[in-house]
Amino acid sequence: MAGFRALTFDVVGTLIDFETGILDGVRAQGVTTPDEQVLAGFAAAEDLQQQLTPELPFTQMLDPISRRMGLPEPAALRASITTWPAFPDAPGALARLHRGHRLVAFTNADRAATAAFARTLGDPFDDVVTVDDVRVNKPDPQFFAWGLARLDAAGIGREEVLHVAQSRYHDIGTAHRLGLATCWVERRRGRAGTGATPAPAAAVEPDLHVADLAELTGLLGVPA
Incomplete structure (x- = not known):
C-alpha cells in the first residue's frame, strides 16, 4: 500500500x-493488584477524566486519574512518564x-x-x-x-x-x-x-x- x-x-x-509504564509506576508504590485490574481501573478513570477536562493534557490528567485509582502517591505516575x-x-x-x-x-x-x-x-x-x-x-x-x-x-x-x-x-x-x-x-x-x-x-x-x-x-x- x-x-x-x-x-x-x-x-x-x-x-x-504506556501499559508497562503505568504498571511499573504503580508497582513502585507497593500496589499488588493484578495487572489487568490496574489497567482496567486506569482506563475507567481516564475515560471519566477525559469527559471532565477535555482541554487538559494527558500528562496533567495523571494526577486526578491516580487519585481516582486510589494510588498512595498520586503524583508519582506523572513523575514517571518521561521514563516510559x-x-x-x-x-x-x-x-x-x-x-x-x-x-x-x-x-x-x-x-x-x-x-x-x-x-x-x-x-x-x-x-x-x-x-x-x-x-x-x-x-x-x-x-x-x-x-x-x-x-x-x-x-x-x-x-x-x-x-x-x-x-x-x-x-x-x-x-x-x-x-x-x-x-x-x-x-x-x-x-x-x-x-x-x-x-x-x-x-x-x-x-x-x-x-x-x-x-x-x-x-x-x-x-x-
Missing part, C-alpha cells in the same frame, strides 16, 4: 509502551519509515513529555502536535483538524496521510470520520479487553490492521 506522503502517529500506547519505554519495534521502524515519509506526532501528552518520548524513539518526528498547541484532547475532531491544517500548509493533503494508532477510542474513529486513512496497531493482540485504553463507543474498521510497526513497514513497502 503506497501513496502516503505523511504518517501521523498517536504516541502514548502506539510508540511508547518505547515498544522494541518502534525506533527502528520509525527510522525506516522516515526515509520516505513526513512523520508527525499527534499526541494528547504535553510538550515536555513529548520531547522525552521523541528522544526515547530516536527523534523521528518532522513535526509535533500536542494538546498544548490545540487546547483539546483527541478524540475531539478539532485536534485532528489543527494537525491537518499544519500538513496542508506543508503541501500535504489529507488523502496523502495515514494516521497510525493503537487507540480506537482516541484516534481511529475520529480519523476515519474525517476521511483519513487509518492503521490500527493492535498492541494487545491475543489479549482480552482494551487494557489501559478506554473502549470505543463503536468499533470502526481501519484501512490497515497490524500488530506492530515492523508489520506496517512491510505493508507500505519500506525496505529493511
Whole structure:
C-alpha cells in the first residue's frame, strides 16, 4: 500500500509502551493488584477524566486519574512518564519509515513529555502536535483538524496521510470520520479487553490492521 506522503502517529500506547509504564509506576508504590485490574481501573478513570477536562493534557490528567485509582502517591505516575519505554519495534521502524515519509506526532501528552518520548524513539518526528498547541484532547475532531491544517500548509493533503494508532477510542474513529486513512496497531493482540485504553463507543474498521510497526513497514513497502 503506497501513496502516503505523511504518517501521523498517536504516541502514548502506539510508540511508547504506556501499559508497562503505568504498571511499573504503580508497582513502585507497593500496589499488588493484578495487572489487568490496574489497567482496567486506569482506563475507567481516564475515560471519566477525559469527559471532565477535555482541554487538559494527558500528562496533567495523571494526577486526578491516580487519585481516582486510589494510588498512595498520586503524583508519582506523572513523575514517571518521561521514563516510559518505547515498544522494541518502534525506533527502528520509525527510522525506516522516515526515509520516505513526513512523520508527525499527534499526541494528547504535553510538550515536555513529548520531547522525552521523541528522544526515547530516536527523534523521528518532522513535526509535533500536542494538546498544548490545540487546547483539546483527541478524540475531539478539532485536534485532528489543527494537525491537518499544519500538513496542508506543508503541501500535504489529507488523502496523502495515514494516521497510525493503537487507540480506537482516541484516534481511529475520529480519523476515519474525517476521511483519513487509518492503521490500527493492535498492541494487545491475543489479549482480552482494551487494557489501559478506554473502549470505543463503536468499533470502526481501519484501512490497515497490524500488530506492530515492523508489520506496517512491510505493508507500505519500506525496505529493511
